Amino acid sequence: MLLKKLGVLSALACLFLAAPAFANKPIVIKFSHVVAENTPKGQMANKFKALVEERLAGKVEVKVYPSSQLFGDKKVLQAMLLGDVQMAAPSLSKFKKYTKTLQLFDLPFLFKDMAAVDRFQQSASGQELLNSLSSKGLIGLGYLHNGMKQISASKILKVPADAHGLKFRIMSSDVLAAQFQAVGAAPLKKPFSEVFTLLQTKAIDGQENTWSNIYSKKFFEVQPYITESDHGVLDYMVVTSKQFWMSLPEDIRTVVKTSLDEAIALGNKVANEKAVSDKQKIVDSGRSEVITLTDAERTQWVEAMKPVWKQFEDQIGKELIDAAYNSNK
Numbered sequence: 656m657l658l659k660k661l662g663v664l665s666a667l668a669c670l671f672l673a674a675p676a677f678a679n680k681p682i683v684i685k686f687s688h689v690v691a692e693n694t695p696k697g698q699m700a701n702k703f704k705a706l707v708e709e710r711l712a713g714k715v716e717v718k719v720y721p722s723s724q725l726f727g728d729k730k731v732l733q734a735m736l737l738g739d740v741q742m743a744a745p746s747l748s749k750f751k752k753y754t755k756t757l758q759l760f761d762l763p764f765l766f767k768d769m770a771a772v773d774r775f776q777q778s779a780s781g782q783e784l785l786n787s788l789s790s791k792g793l794i795g796l797g798y799l800h801n802g803m804k805q806i807s808a809s810k811i812l813k814v815p816a817d818a819h820g821l822k823f824r825i826m827s828s829d830v831l832a833a834q835f836q837a838v839g840a841a842p843l844k845k846p847f848s849e850v851f852t853l854l855q856t857k858a859i860d861g862q863e864n865t866w867s868n869i870y871s872k873k874f875f876e877v878q879p880y881i882t883e884s885d886h887g888v889l890d891y892m893v894v895t896s897k898q899f900w901m902s903l904p905e906d907i908r909t910v911v912k913t914s915l916d917e918a919i920a921l922g923n924k925v926a927n928e929k930a931v932s933d934k935q936k937i938v939d940s941g942r943s944e945v946i947t948l949t950d951a952e953r954t955q956w957v958e959a960m961k962p963v964w965k966q967f968e969d970q971i972g973k974e975l976i977d978a979a980y981n982s983n984k
């Protein structure tokens with residue numbers, strides 16, 4: 656009897672000792688992404704970690720996993736819904752399974768520059784799109800820029816006919832597939848983590864990406880030509896799961912969101928700078944020649960690719976396309 660009582664007492668003592676440790680355990684936010692740390696998204700994620708851990712010391716811990724170390728973009732949203740990761744910022748081209756409207760951002764030659772992209776994202780229609788994943792249990796917390804896309808290839812691309820028959824890696828987007836089909840090329844949906852090897856082994860002939868991604872992942876070392884096409888945008892949506900977001904105590908959620916907004920502002924600044932400096936580093940390297948297009952050549956690309964808009968009008972919505980297009984003015 657006495658032994659039994661002692662047993663109960665020691666179990667209670669263990670619980671008592673363990674309880675404060677449990678109560679003080681910080682909330683962990685795993686932030687998974689696929690790019691290098693030295694990119695707009697990499698810098699944004701690291702800044703977010705620094706701000707949150709400074710302002711919520713001991714309460715929230717942010718673990719950043721760059722370069723597809725934890726999840727590639729194909730798995731990350733599923734993992735988020737299962738609670739295995741709490742934040743990510745996939746490119747807007749990678750949400751097709753969850754919503755069709757974000758395909759908007761992939762329409763070729765829709766935005767003339769990043770200022771137009773930004774104007775649209777901050778407009779009422781753009782902000783509304785942050786809720787487009789809501790029925791799937793995901794929340795868009797904000798947009799983050801990377802930049803305008805360029806096309807790298809194993810040969811000089813000046814007019815659409817030059818791309819005929821070539822294989823291009825694309826992100827998992829049907830719009831991007833249609834865009835390359837429109838110029839007689841063969842698109843291949845492949846994860847970002849495989850692009851360098853595919854180019855190096857010549858399994859593919861080219862790919863489209865921003866100056867920052869082409870530089871930081873060394874694609875310019877295995878692609879002799881980059882056509883400065885500025886034909887599309889590569890931007891991100893920072894997302895979390897509704898379940899996780901609503902589980903945060905309100906005061907903590909507010910600080911996390913403010914920190915994220917500030918980190919995004921930094922990421923956008925880095926994006927602007929890198930669009931210029933990473934391009935220059937590529938030019939200076941002499942490894943890849945940057946091909947500039949004349950107005951007449953560019954017009955040929957626009958004319959070849961623009962019919963893609965019509966193909967996806969029903970899925971995206973004409974009103975939304977018009978609203979985005981009007982941000983160019």
Ligand code: LMR
Pocket residue numbers: 689690745746801826846847864868889
């Ligand atoms: C890509 O797959 O090319 C990009 O989405 C990578 C990224 O996240 O910038």
